[in-house]
Amino acid sequence: MDAVTLALRIVLITIACSAFVLALIALVRAARNPGKAMRSFGAALMLFGWGNLRDPRNDTVAEAQDGRIRGSAESGDPPARD
Numbered sequence: 001m002d003a004v005t006l007a008l009r010i011v012l013i014t015i016a017c018s019a020f021v022l023a024l025i026a027l028v029r030a031a032r033n034p035g036k037a038m039r040s041f042g043a044a045l046m047l048f049g050w051g052n053l054r055d056p057r058n059d060t061v062a063e064a065q066d067g068r069i070r071g072s073a074e075s076g077d078p079p080a081r082d
Contacts (some may be wrong), residue, residue, distance in 0.1 A: 030037045 027041070030041070
């Protein structure tokens with residue numbers, strides 16, 4: 001391997017690593033202020049099956065659909081029948 005090829009390979013690897021780090025920084029910044037960008041990113045991940053995007057406003061509905069019960073299932077003694 002000659003010096004030019006080695007230098008080119010080092011430059012390309014450095015650019016790729018820098019782009020990856022900058023993409024991660026952009027992702028963290030977008031996650032701090034959730035909005036259209038993060039919803040779009042989540043939708044893109046869902047296309048490939050890499051994420052589970054659930055709207056936090058619908059947590060109560062999602063819990064009911066999953067069969068989970070909010071609070072304790074034990075409500076106390078049953079009423080006495082006389």
